[in-house]
Amino acid sequence: MADSLDSIRQIIGELADDDGDFYVACAETDECPAPLTGRRFPSEAAAREAADLARRYRGTLRESDTELPEHRLSVYENGGEPLTIVSTRKRAAGRRENGLPRTSRSVVLSGDGEHEWLRMDNAPVVHVRQDGEPLPDDAVERQLDSKL
Template sequence: MVDSLDAIRQKIGDLASEDGDFYVACAETDDCPAPLTGRRFPTEAAADEAADLAREYRATLRESDPDLPHHRLAVYERSGGPLTFVSTRERTAGQRENGLPRTSRSVVVSGDGEREWLRMDNAPLVHVRQDGEPLPDDAIERQLDSKL
């Protein structure tokens, strides 16, 4: 017998914990589709079970909405801490066409107290996520336009 959508959501809620180290997301986009949005799980086994329940939930929804997006759900362990993002800008010789001084910008990203693992010099850097959610396309477009 197939559980109701409410029953599946309740089962996922029962598996979740506020400080869990595991989460379930789309393997291609890192999105956490309903009913997984904002959920963390205490163990990998609990996250695996939640992924199975989410697949069942989405299959049930797809019966009434065949256009519901498909997601290849996978279990991930949260990293130990937030990323560290350091940006520096230095003045260089010359001026831009608009009269402002030319600058060089370096960005370094690192995490968990380890040495840097990404450095970009003079590359257009845009933020594509905020508060764990993707930014809308128009916000990214404005960021890219401002880099020109």
């Protein structure tokens, strides 16, 4: 079994390209499970082949570990440049209960698409991804709780 898993990982590695425009992730969570973590592919065909191989790989692992999470793997094209965040804070009228001055915070997110932007005033801003992977729900929840 180990040789089979090793060979699948090797083939996926050979299909991968650091500058690739495609990746494979779970359709529900956007997680890139092993052996796809951090991998990009030069074409949709290469990404589809990698997805098929990853399904085989995870199926083989599941024979030994029935608790291994199942993922519905899909191929995605990178959306271009990552989003840019600009945050500004300015003083507002009045003071908080703790005596500190009130402030107003505005955040603008923008990307390389023509209409790809979002502006938020006085809303909590949290990180939902780290190193290209979605953060667990409890990590996002902790960030939201800290903003209250």
